[in-house]
C-alpha cells in the first residue's frame with residue numbers, strides 16, 4: 001500500500017471497472033444513508049423525537065471520530081470512549097530530531113472524489129506528489145541498469161493488470177491457495193521471455209510486498225481485484241479537522257479501555273447497552289464499535305452475548321498486513337549529492353530485492369525505501385532522512401530487535417543501524433565511516449506490539465485465512481460487518497468495514 005506510486009493508468013483494468021463501479025454505487029448508497037443521520041436517529045428515538053438517543057462510539061481513530069461527527073450532525077448525544085490518551089488511532093505522528101514524522105499512514109489512495117484528500121486541501125495540509133521513478137538494487141547490491149529495470153517493470157505491471165482482470169472475472173473459481181506469485185509463474189511459463197528476463201520479472205514482482213504490506217507469496221489471487229484502485233499522494237494527518245466537532249459537541253473519555261459490551265435484545269428496555277471500561281460503566285441506546293479488526297477477534301471477547309458466527313467468521317477470515325516504517329536521519333542527503341552536473345537526481349523510490357550482501361546472519365529481507373530529501377517533491381519539508389518500509393517476516397524481526405530498548409537508548413540506535421546499514425550503504429556516494437553517511441537518529445514503528453492497533457497495519461487479502469471449514473467469501477464477510485447487529489444496537493466502523501475500493505485505507509475509515 002505504501003509504495004503505490006505507479007500511474008493509475010497502468011492499474012485500471014478495463015475488466016474490473018464494472019465491479020468497481022458496482023461497489024462504488026453500493027458505497028454511495030451506504031454513504032447516502034450515513035449522511036442522512038437525522039432520519040436514522042429519528043427512527044431510533046421511536047419516530048417521535050421525544051428522546052435524544054445517546055450513542056457510544058468506541059475508538060477515537062479516524063472512523064470513530066467521523067462517525068461521531070455524523071451522529072452529532074444528526075442530533076444524537078454522543079460519548080466517545082478511547083483507550084489511548086490521545087485521539088487518532090493509527091494516524092499518529094512522533095518526533096525525530098526536530099521533525100514530525102508519520103508513524104502510520106502518509107499516502108492518500110485516490111478514489112474518485114476522495115474525501116480525505118478534500119480535507120487535506122481544505123486544511124492546507126502539505127501534499128507531495130511522488131514521482132514515478134525508481135532504483136532497483138539487485139541481489140549483489142548494484143543498481144539494475146535502468147533500461148533492464150524499465151522493461152522488466154513493464155512486464156510486471158502488465159501481469160499485475162492481467163491478474164486484476166483474471167481475479168475480478170474468475171474470483172470464486174480461483175483456488176483459494178493460489179497467490180499472485182503463482183499467477184506470475186504461470187504467465188512466465190507461457191511467455192517467450194529468456195530465462196534471464198523471466199528471473200528478472202520474478203525478482204521485480206517481489207516489490208508487490210511493500211505495496212500490500214505483506215509478501216506477495218501471501219497475496220491471494222482470488223481476492224487480488226480488491227487491491228485495485230491504487231495510487232498515492234503524500235499527506236499529513238487530518239485528524240484535528242475531523243475531530244473538531246467531537247471536541248466541542250461530544251463527551252470524550254480518553255484512557256478509557258472498553259472491556260465489555262453487554263447488549264439486551266429488547267425494544268422496551270431503556271437504555272439497552274452497558275459498556276464496562278477501565279474508567280467506569282456507561283449506558284447507551286446504541287454503540288458503534290470503531291476498534292481495529294483484530295480487536296474483535298473471538299480470542300479477545302468483549303461482547304456479551306458473544307458476536308454471532310457471521311461476524312466472527314468475517315473477522316477471522318480477514319487478514320491484516322504487517323507493514324512497519326523506519327526513519328533514518330543523516331546530516332546530509334549524501335545519496336543526492338551529484339558527482340557531476342549530468343547525474344540524475346536519486347529517484348522517489350528504491351527497492352532492495354533479495355539482498356545477498358547483508359551479513360549471512362541476517363536473512364535476505366526485501367525492503368522499500370523513500371528518500372524524503374528531494375526539494376522538488378517535498379518543498380521546504382525536504383529533509384536528509386530515509387523512510388524504509390518493511391513487512392513480515394522482516395517487520396516482525398525488526399520489531400523483535402527493538403522490543404526491549406527504549407527509542408532514546410543507544411542499544412535501540414545500534415541494533416537498527418546495524419540492521420539497515422547494509423541497505424543504505426548501497427546508496428550512491430556512500431563512504432563507510434564518513435560523518436555525512438552516519439545516521440544521527442533512527443526511529444522505527446512497532447505496530448506489531450500494539451494491541452490497540454490490532455498488532456498490525458491494515459486489512460489486506462492473504463491466502464490461507466479462515467478455519468478452512470467453509471469457503472471464504474470476503475465480499476460477504478465485509479458486508480456482514482457493514483450490516484452490524486441492528487437488533488442489538490451494535491454497529492461497526494473502521495477501515496475493515498469500508499466499501500471495497502477503500503478497504504484498509506484512511507479513506508475507508510473515514
Ligand SMILES: Cc1cc2nc3c(=O)[nH]c(=O)nc-3n(C[C@H](O)[C@H](O)[C@H](O)COP(=O)(O)OP(=O)(O)OC[C@H]3O[C@@H](n4cnc5c(N)ncnc54)[C@H](O)[C@@H]3O)c2cc1C
Pocket residue numbers: 001002058059060061062063064081082083084087088089090091103104105106107108109256257258259290291292295323324325445447452453456457458493494495496504505506507509
Ligand atoms: C504503518 C502504517 C501505514 C499505513 N499507511 C497507510 C497509507 O499510506 N494510506 C492509508 O490510507 N492508510 C494507511 N494505513 C492504514 C490507516 O492507518 C488505517 O486504515 C486507518 O487509520 C484506520 O482508522 P480506524 O479509525 O479504522 O482505526 P484506528 O485508527 O486504529 O482507530 C481505532 C481506535 O480504537 C481504539 N481502541 C481499540 N480497542 C479499544 C478498546 N477496547 N476500548 C477503547 N478504544 C479502543 C484504538 O486505541 C484506536 O484509537 C497505514 C497503517 C499503518 C499502521
